[in-house]
Amino acid sequence: MPTLRQFKLPDVGEGLTEGEILQWLVAVGDTVTVNQPLCEVETAKAAVELPSPFAGTVTELLFEAGTMVDVGTPIITIDTDAGGAGGSAPAADAEPAEAADGEPAAGLIGGSAPGGRTAVLVGYGPRTTEARRRPRRSGSAAAARATALPGADYGSGGTDQPPLLATAPDMRSKPVRHGGLEVGRQAEAAALRDDAAPARGVAPGRRGPRPLAKPPVRKYAKDLGVDLTTLTGSGTDGCITRADVDAAVAARTAAPAQPAAPAGAGTEQRIPVKGVRKATAAAMVASAFTAPHVTEFLTVDVTRMMKLRARLAARPELAGVKVSPLLFVAKAVLLAAARHPMVNSSWDEAAQEIVVHGQVNLGIAAATPRGLVVPNVKDAGRLSLAELAGALAELTETARAGRTSPADMTGGTLTITNVGVFGVDTGTPILNPGESAILAFGAVREMPWVHKGKVRVRQVTQLALSFDHRIIDGELGSRFLADVGALLHDPGSALAF
């Protein structure tokens, strides 16, 4: 007669209410001994192995790996009477736990808590995010380890004197960290990358290049899916600020979704907000509601610039690169920014400081198949016109091919959005989070324009500059915009800059 007993998921960490079965270390039909690891369970506090309280044969695994199970729920059935053949009802000590019904009310232990977590007695509650762990040893190896005394295989008592124990560390082994921390992964990656260094060269206390950031900023970055290791901090001592995270998010944000094709007459389509869309939304909201935006407009006669463009395109040093109107706008912005450095700055809320950047990392909003991305040209102010043209061309090509690297999208300080390519005159752009100014460049159109006292057909465009009014006053914004306009109207005035 088989004796079926069930093992209920215990509270392995003082006040936990649930755990996720990461993997089973035994299968149905396996013979298990007392304390043989059955499965690996991850709780809010730790990933642990659960040893078997019974010896016998596994007859049923009640949950798949990857399932979140409430504490007190039976997870495995073991036949503790090897002679029997399985099939009878589980023994009385294993009545099924009250699982689904009687869910605790919000706020009570086991009930829901703010942040989608579950209230528990102590600790931070079961985690709501996923964690990945390295694969663990096989069930049989674990079983062998379970009851064996360390060193039990040593010295079986021959007459020869046994050798001394080998205690030299195995230098081939790499530091391996099996927990979830960034620190360990980085230390491990660094050790693996730097193969020439001693395998144990990770100095305690200096465990890999963990990026500096305050915990709220870490949480913020995690929520937005930003990997801090890809960012360069703009705060004190290279500390990554909220603004840096915002900038990173903005750099990879997607364009507004194409209007979805009507699914059918009169039916509405509901698209879950997630992934890039969610990050975009968060970044835009963050920018729109933290930085008080002001937008100013300027209509400019750019006929001379367009003529200069034709002349320059014929020059040998610009042969092979695209001499676009955008190039001139970029150059004008750089020249004007050099005159008004405050435009190229960030608001550091945490430090209560304005960060005036030493170089212009010029962001260019680019429409790509993945949506809108804003890669930037690093230290664009130092580039010659030809180099700038090359950099812009490369940037947009890379972006259109969908291969823009995170590094290209982070660290932008000033952005141009070329709405003119869509045939639009102007707009009120929202700041790339963390930046203080963004210039929208509209379509260049032939328009009737008063030129030298007479109405002529001239090539005219509109510029719109949005800026962060915390940093940039109306006067500064106006002067900057006027300078950009003047440079586009009369490129020769650059000689005076």
Next chain:
Amino acid sequence: MTALPETREMVDPVPGAGAPHLPQRTQLVQLLTPEGDRVEHPEYSLEISDEELRGLYRDLALVRRWDVEATALQRQGELGIWASLLGQEAAQIGAGRAMAETDMAFPTYREHGVAWARGVDPLHVISLFRGVDNGGWDPVARGFNLYTVVIGAQTLHATGYAMGVQRDGAEQAVLAFLGDGATSQGEVNEAMIWAASFSAPVVFFCQNNQYAISVPLERQSRVPLYQRAAGFGFPGVRVDGNDVLAVLAVTRQALQAAREGQGPTFIEAFTYRMGAHTTSDDPTRYRLASELEEWKLRDPIARLKAHLSRSSIADAAFFDSVEAEADELAARIRSGTLEMPDPTPTSMFDSVYAEQTPQLAQQRADFVAYRASFEEDGE
């Protein structure tokens, strides 16, 4: 002699702000190398019989088996929590066996090895972690106080007790246990100042297991811990905490000095917590596996086993018998744990004071009446 990693504590948390006036080479007392080679130390010699050596091995093996079983019982939902001593067996057995019958120990919550050496039944310790009592042993009879969960508090109890011993004129020493993290606690520092001021017969036995839960030692101290004793005005010594012989020799000498009126000593047993801080902790989140692998090579039990085998002090039959005994012990702990009766709800009033106060008696009566007010039995 194998050097322990000097680099670990020499990493300076504040670059350039180290302690150049202190010796940079640490002194480590060792009598048994990690390879199992018996070596001599100029200041600490140890006369020990083969029988005693086998006894120490048995202690270490049984305590480890107890610890493994308790951890498993916690994972099976039978204990609320368990603080594992894995890796620290030699430090605890060495210290526990160094005590004289009349000495008194003040443990933390991890001193299962010392409890074993003082003759405390493992089940009396387990019952505390199962939550059915506050620790089932008689501290006076065993010379082993109840576990103290508040970090460092027991060092004050120990110092006060030692001052009492002094006033009684008793030839008795007190052994105060603490961990590396506790050295950052105010009361530990107060205890050491009082102990020094009164030359109290107390030995501070610090098991430096390298981590205060997740905080590595180098975050807490710029100097090796044993060097701190100099600041309090009593000797400090670092002993290889995974070498049961060295721990035994060093602790014996310190306790003898205390009994003879030479005042306190600080012992830093340099060891490593191989497991988690408690069963609620996940050390893989803050330790590199390579570090653990390194310390496995310094295992306290393996080295004694190697020494016993090499010196023909013990044979395979002995090791087998110890293993069989360990399995018996584990089975006894398992069945004993599962059979522990739940305490009656009113028993919580019993041990608050030596004598019941009127207020407490009233509370107890109210509680009994309250429970009786339910229709169904709440058991």
